[in-house]
Amino acid sequence: MNTSLILLILAIIGMAAYVAGARHAMALVGGISSKLHSRPGYYGSFVAVWAILPAVVILFVWLVASPMYISSSVRGAFPEEVKTQSQAEQGLSYGMITSIARGMNALTGDEIARIENNPVELRTALGAKGVALAGDPQPFMVKAAAELNRMTFVSRILMTIVVLGASIGGALFAYRQIAPRFRARNRVEKVVLGSLVVASSIAILTTVGIVASMLTEAAHFFTAIPAWEFFFGTVWDPRFAAAGSGGSEGQFGLIPLLLGTLYIGFVAMLFAVPIGLFSAIYMSEYASPKVRAVAKPLLEVLAGIPTIVYGFFALTTVGPFLRDISSQLNGLVTGDYANFIQAQSVLTAGFVMGIMLIPYVSSLSDDIITAVPRALRDGSLGLGATRSETIKKVVLPAALPGIVGALLMTASRAVGETMIVVLAAGVAARLQINPFEPMTTVTVKIVNQLTGDLEFTSPQTLVAFALGITLFAITLCLNIYALYIVRKYREQYE
Amino acid sequence: MNMMSESAVEKALDQKMSDASHKMIGKDVSVYYGEKRALFDVNLNVRENTVTALIGPSGCGKSTFLRCLNRMNDTIENCRVTGKITLDADDIYDQAIDVVELRARVGMVFQKPNPFPKTIYENISYGPRIHGLSKNKADMDQIVEASLQRAGLWGEVKDRLHESGTGLSGGQQQRLCIARAIAVSPEVILMDEPCSALDPIATAKVEELIHELRANYTIVIVTHSMQQAARVSQRTAMFHLGQLVEENDTDKMFTNPDDQRTQDYIMGRFG
Numbered sequence: 046m047n048t049s050l051i052l053l054i055l056a057i058i059g060m061a062a063y064v065a066g067a068r069h070a071m072a073l074v075g076g077i078s079s080k081l082h083s084r085p086g087y088y089g090s091f092v093a094v095w096a097i098l099p100a101v102v103i104l105f106v107w108l109v110a111s112p113m114y115i116s117s118s119v120r121g122a123f124p125e126e127v128k129t130q131s132q133a134e135q136g137l138s139y140g141m142i143t144s145i146a147r148g149m150n151a152l153t154g155d156e157i158a159r160i161e162n163n164p165v166e167l168r169t170a171l172g173a174k175g176v177a178l179a180g181d182p183q184p185f186m187v188k189a190a191a192e193l194n195r196m197t198f199v200s201r202i203l204m205t206i207v208v209l210g211a212s213i214g215g216a217l218f219a220y221r222q223i224a225p226r227f228r229a230r231n232r233v234e235k236v237v238l239g240s241l242v243v244a245s246s247i248a249i250l251t252t253v254g255i256v257a258s259m260l261t262e263a264a265h266f267f268t269a270i271p272a273w274e275f276f277f278g279t280v281w282d283p284r285f286a287a288a289g290s291g292g293s294e295g296q297f298g299l300i301p302l303l304l305g306t307l308y309i310g311f312v313a314m315l316f317a318v319p320i321g322l323f324s325a326i327y328m329s330e331y332a333s334p335k336v337r338a339v340a341k342p343l344l345e346v347l348a349g350i351p352t353i354v355y356g357f358f359a360l361t362t363v364g365p366f367l368r369d370i371s372s373q374l375n376g377l378v379t380g381d382y383a384n385f386i387q388a389q390s391v392l393t394a395g396f397v398m399g400i401m402l403i404p405y406v407s408s409l410s411d412d413i414i415t416a417v418p419r420a421l422r423d424g425s426l427g428l429g430a431t432r433s434e435t436i437k438k439v440v441l442p443a444a445l446p447g448i449v450g451a452l453l454m455t456a457s458r459a460v461g462e463t464m465i466v467v468l469a470a471g472v473a474a475r476l477q478i479n480p481f482e483p484m485t486t487v488t489v490k491i492v493n494q495l496t497g498d499l500e501f502t503s504p505q506t507l508v509a510f511a512l513g514i515t516l517f518a519i520t521l522c523l524n525i526y527a528l529y530i531v532r533k534y535r536e537q538y539e
Numbered sequence: 540m541n542m543m544s545e546s547a548v549e550k551a552l553d554q555k556m557s558d559a560s561h562k563m564i565g566k567d568v569s570v571y572y573g574e575k576r577a578l579f580d581v582n583l584n585v586r587e588n589t590v591t592a593l594i595g596p597s598g599c600g601k602s603t604f605l606r607c608l609n610r611m612n613d614t615i616e617n618c619r620v621t622g623k624i625t626l627d628a629d630d631i632y633d634q635a636i637d638v639v640e641l642r643a644r645v646g647m648v649f650q651k652p653n654p655f656p657k658t659i660y661e662n663i664s665y666g667p668r669i670h671g672l673s674k675n676k677a678d679m680d681q682i683v684e685a686s687l688q689r690a691g692l693w694g695e696v697k698d699r700l701h702e703s704g705t706g707l708s709g710g711q712q713q714r715l716c717i718a719r720a721i722a723v724s725p726e727v728i729l730m731d732e733p734c735s736a737l738d739p740i741a742t743a744k745v746e747e748l749i750h751e752l753r754a755n756y757t758i759v760i761v762t763h764s765m766q767q768a769a770r771v772s773q774r775t776a777m778f779h780l781g782q783l784v785e786e787n788d789t790d791k792m793f794t795n796p797d798d799q800r801t802q803d804y805i806m807g808r809f810g
Binding site: 434 | 609614616639640641642643647648649651653654655656657665666669670716719720723
């Protein structure tokens, strides 16, 4: 019986258990539900949980454990000469056995009998059934495949019996526990609580897993390239990773990328912070409710535009515009119509990224400014301060820590932003300070190193993980510091 | 003043009060919040150097009226005030009156202590600074000290003027707010339930302070506590459902009010 069918049966048993549990509880008190400790639905849920939860857990453990057990016992039966081979070759043999096993399920009994005596025919016979084999099977493989099939079959049958048994047994166990004063509600709520805990642990564990995998890959990279060459190198020239060549050494200096990232982020903040902050002040302090109701969602639409769209806005509109206007300006001043702003430049990327960041700055700051208690504003206005004096001298200073936190969060977005810089900043890893020239960022280089045909053993590819973990560390620190500031600021008013 | 005995001061003040001119005059004051009318043609005069208490059940419009007196209602959306309120002879809702200047003359203390998240010194100097009342640092120090003295807070905070005002206790914070209002030398001080967030000891201190301030300022206080109104005020005005029910000397109000509704409210029969 296959897994989805088992799950379907479990669901049906669960529903039946719910109905039976609820009815049984009602029957025990003669239909007067106020005599029950919990509402009848809770008794039903209690029985249903017992019917489904243990069975599902057993099912998943079985699904994971049984292939592992079968695999190890099949490998244990390998002939001695195969066992002496390397792990990778044994893995290949086992792979072939599973293919044969799959193919044999499609063959008839006669065919199998014939093949067992003559393994060479096997390849053609299986090919005819649509199962391609990588090489000629050896005699022991056919036996092993038959054994594999047998064990899988037995495992399936056993699993079905055990799981359905657990389900029905669980339901009966729970059903017999039902009594008028039985605290079904408390039990069910414990299960709900447990599932909430499981959900949040999954979220946290995923993060831990991502970090761990980046760390191990980055560690591989650092065995090939010394850490100080990566963190303090000033030249980025990874060369191409030719497959199998292995020896092509490049230079992996982080500094030009990091400075490019920070420079572009800085230019972006230069555009985003004043505009975002002023619009936040207008929205929270001056705008009438009507204006606010229209303008604020409009501004937030800006935050919903995918960054790739900003990317080609930069590539096709802003970049060429800046280039052309610079050549016009140059022409007017010097008579030489050469452009001094490149189409792909720090300025282009920073400007467009700044536009992208405006809604973040303004909506975060807006929330923080609005959170400043009205009592403070009243106090200031009551002393005869004007609205702008109140904002400058009371509201903004009170909100400042929170705003700094918001800006740090925005900065961490700027550092991690990818699509805009890929399209607008260029790919040249250069160490320079002219904002009209292209520079590149950490994210752009990660994209570059991981596009195309990859070989996950060369430093050229693994460097992406080192870059990734560096970027992660930077944004993590920014975010933690920002959260710390914001939290400290909140305490002031609570 | 110090030469005189307590009762002599009282007597002198009461004398001054009885022939006191009307500091503020409200004539046919009505307030609307959007479509809803919150005050109905209130006629109420505030006498100089007198504590006037506004009492009445919740939602009766007493705070609304108080906030009309320094146009704090302007900060509320959809709020409309009709009628006429004068301060001395100036119509405060006149176009020619600058609301900023008005609020410097009519200060306000709020229900919840709301010190700015700044130092004690900066809290007091805030008002004088925006109004340019001091010429130099020494002058400002003088204003700060005098204001804190008057609010009876100087002794408690003189050693920590540069610590945050939010670190004080609730009662100290409220007296800080009163000192802050005094610092801009207003003529009238409005107090919106100034003791409702304070414990009895802090309340007693603030009441004592109100009593002393009466010599120099005209005070209007909104309170929910009948005893407080009786203790601190000379005149009492009773509001109900947006209307002024009765205005009278406090003594008379609490012993022999003219209006039955006042009697009922004071006896605790409604509200």
